[in-house]
Amino acid sequence: xxxNTENTNCFIYETEELLIELLGGVRIEGLDRMRVTMKVSVxxxxxxxxxxxxxxxxxxxxLDLYNDTQVEKFVRRVAEKLxxxxxALTKAIAEITSELEVYILTQLSKQEQKPVKQLTEQERxxxxxxxxxxxxxxxxxxxx
Numbered sequence: 586x587x588x589n590t591e592n593t594n595c596f597i598y599e600t601e602e603l604l605i606e607l608l609g610g611v612r613i614e615g616l617d618r619m620r621v622t623m624k625v626s627v628x629x630x631x632x633x634x635x636x637x638x639x640x641x642x643x644x645x646x647x648l649d650l651y652n653d654t655q656v657e658k659f660v661r662r663v664a665e666k667l668x669x670x671x672x673a674l675t676k677a678i679a680e681i682t683s684e685l686e687v688y689i690l691t692q693l694s695k696q697e698q699k700p701v702k703q704l705t706e707q708e709r710x711x712x713x714x715x716x717x718x719x720x721x722x723x724x725x726x727x728x729x
Contacts, residue, residue: 588684598681602669604628605677611685613692619650619685625663650682
């Protein structure tokens, strides 16, 4: 499965049975932690003997995908409440984590590639004059 990252405030990952949304997207600050708010709901029941009322139920939880204990507890809780298999959910979360790592690294490299604009002499003079007009007290400190 491929994660939909078009909306940076709500990433969507869908399996045959589950719809997993990452509410608020993900922070692009590095790979030391990966805190997300995850919303999991059932979109397609594999086994008809399970309760149909659970199809409208969604579980929301904030967790760090790099914290194994949090992920295990979340998987158990969701599997129990939504009556879905924990193996499929664990696999989906592992795939989401991998895709998010690639996404974050891509975004970080894009940020690094942004060129720094070099000002011309005229632009520097205009900026200095604008600073004099807007903040004359700063210019007095520089001159004295």
